Amino acid sequence: MSLKEVLEYRRSVRYFDETKELDTEKVKHCIELAMLAPNSSNMQLWEFYHITDAETLKKISHACMDQKSNRNT
Ligand SMILES: Cc1cc2nc3c(=O)[nH]c(=O)nc-3n(C[C@H](O)[C@H](O)[C@H](O)COP(=O)(O)O)c2cc1C
Numbered sequence: 001m002s003l004k005e006v007l008e009y010r011r012s013v014r015y016f017d018e019t020k021e022l023d024t025e026k027v028k029h030c031i032e033l034a035m036l037a038p039n040s041s042n043m044q045l046w047e048f049y050h051i052t053d054a055e056t057l058k059k060i061s062h063a064c065m066d067q068k069s070n071r072n073t
Pocket residue numbers: 010011012013067069
């Protein structure tokens with residue numbers, strides 16, 4: 001697949017199969033790749049949290065305006 005095709009066909013994924021656990025190592029690898037993205041003055045002012053506890057996820061979603069995009073609704 002060419003870069004052009006990757007950019008044209010990339011889509012946000014909003015469906016998650018909650019019966020399968022996310023592989024933490026794969027998540028970590030994706031984050032490492034995302035961190036290659038350019039950012040303002042190369043300040044790298046980011047923090048990532050891979051939260052797996054359902055109750056914590058519910059609480060923290062409030063900080064994201066209670067968006068439901070992390071659920072299968
Ligand atoms: C920096 C950034 C922040 C975003 N924040 C949100 C968000 O808070 N809520 C949300 O539902 N989508 C968010 N999105 C996803 C965009 O809304 C989504 O990419 C856009 O609707 C285009 O859809 P597509 O990715 O499927 O092409 C964000 C995307 C970026 C790049």
